[in-house]
Amino acid sequence: QIGPLRNTRRRPRPLNPPPLCIAIRMNTTMMISGTSATNPETRFFLGGNATPQVIPLWEGTLLGGLDISVSLPHLAESEPDDSWGSAQQAPPWIPVSGTLSADSDVDYFSFSVSTGDIVLLDVRSGGDGNPLDPVLTLFDPSGMLPLVSVDDTPGKGLDPRIGRRTTTGGTYFARVSSAFPEGGEGYSYVFSVESCLSESEPNGTSASARDIAFGERRGGVGDPAGDLDWFRFTGRGGDRLFAEVTANRSGSPLDSKLSLVAPDGVTVLATALDTFGKDPALEFTLPPTPT
Numbered sequence: 001q002i003g004p005l006r007n008t009r010r011r012p013r014p015l016n017p018p019p020l021c022i023a024i025r026m027n028t029t030m031m032i033s034g035t036s037a038t039n040p041e042t043r044f045f046l047g048g049n050a051t052p053q054v055i056p057l058w059e060g061t062l063l064g065g066l067d068i069s070v071s072l073p074h075l076a077e078s079e080p081d082d083s084w085g086s087a088q089q090a091p092p093w094i095p096v097s098g099t100l101s102a103d104s105d106v107d108y109f110s111f112s113v114s115t116g117d118i119v120l121l122d123v124r125s126g127g128d129g130n131p132l133d134p135v136l137t138l139f140d141p142s143g144m145l146p147l148v149s150v151d152d153t154p155g156k157g158l159d160p161r162i163g164r165r166t167t168t169g170g171t172y173f174a175r176v177s178s179a180f181p182e183g184g185e186g187y188s189y190v191f192s193v194e195s196c197l198s199e200s201e202p203n204g205t206s207a208s209a210r211d212i213a214f215g216e217r218r219g220g221v222g223d224p225a226g227d228l229d230w231f232r233f234t235g236r237g238g239d240r241l242f243a244e245v246t247a248n249r250s251g252s253p254l255d256s257k258l259s260l261v262a263p264d265g266v267t268v269l270a271t272a273l274d275t276f277g278k279d280p281a282l283e284f285t286l287p288p289t290p291t
Contacts, residue, residue: 074190081107084143084173095192098176100132100183107176108143111193115169118196118219120246121162123176125189132187133179136160141170151179155249155277163252165198165221204228206265222254237288244281260284 077098081088087108090096098107113119125132137149150160158179166172176191196219203210209230212218220229235241247254258280260270269287272280 077107077191081109084108084110084139084175087143087173090174090191090193092193092195095190097188097190099185099189100134100176100178100187101185102183104181105178105183107191109174109176109191109193110171111174112171113166113169113195115166116198117169118163118165118198119172120194120196121164121174122192122194123160123189125159130186130188131182132189133158134160134189135177135179136162137175137177138162138164139173139175141168141172143173153249155279161246161249163246163249165219199229203230206230206232206261222256235286237286239286240283241286242281242283244275245279248278249276254278256280258282 074095074097075091077096078088079101080086082105087110088096090109090111092111096109100107111119121136121138123134123136125134133151135149135151138147139145140147148162148164150162152158153161162174174191174193176189178187194217196217199218199220200210202208204227209232210218212231212233214233218231221227222229241260243258243260245256245258247256255274255278258272259268260282261267262269270282270284272282275281
């Protein structure tokens with residue numbers, strides 16, 4: 001997967017063939033989702049300490065010193081969701097905040113995909129102070145057959161991520177559990193489902209590059225060996241860009257390279273390798289001339 005394109009003004013199972021996702025985005029302040037108006041206090045595990053600090057937060061606040069900003073909403077996990085039959089629906093691009101509230105607790109989520117979609121499933125447990133070591137398992141539409149289970153993804157510490165290209169459309173299921181039979185206060189996580197628009201071949205040259213816009217993701221497969229995938233976007237002089245490829249962090253064996261090329265389709269402006277494990281990412285300010 002490559003994505004999203006932004007403008008800045010314990011063992012994953014290898015996938016074969018390996019999907020990748022690329023994104024480009026404008027560089028902006030990182031925003032952290034907050035709590036509901038009825039419960040403005042949130043417990044954070046900070047500084048490698050398993051003792052939570054209670055910080056009053058509400059949407060739109062910015063706390064000096066901590067540099068915490070709250071904007072994008074999260075959905076709250078809703079019990080019961082301990083089996084695929086009671087799985088909570090997880091809409092794409094909307095994170096779900098949950099807690100493994102008791103020993104051996106598990107949480108199931110469902111999401112819909114179309115045939116050929118590339119999806120990224122991600123669990124974040126909030127840093128080294130959170131006692132949770134999450135495990136993420138993807139199930140087929142029957143809810144019974146596990147397709148892949150990931151504990152620790154390289155570059156994400158104890159947190160797992162799964163990237164997969166679906167061969168059959170339908171409703172799939174994901175389960176969040178603990179690597180150890182532990183749960184309770186502070187065993188919190190954020191689960192999210194992200195989809196990538198699939199690449200379209202041929203796109204092996206600058207002349208056949210496929211369009212990608214700020215904030216979008218594009219998914220593809222490096223097949224056959226030596227395959228190149230080109231994407232093009234429209235930017236303005238002075239725009240600050242951030243682009244990354246998510247492949248190895250999603251369990252793919254792909255060791256990718258990311259290059260930013262000038263409008264002439266030849267001049268390389270920037271190149272990235274192994275920024276996050278084997279995944280590249282780059283930040284670059286476009287030249288002042290129109291592009």
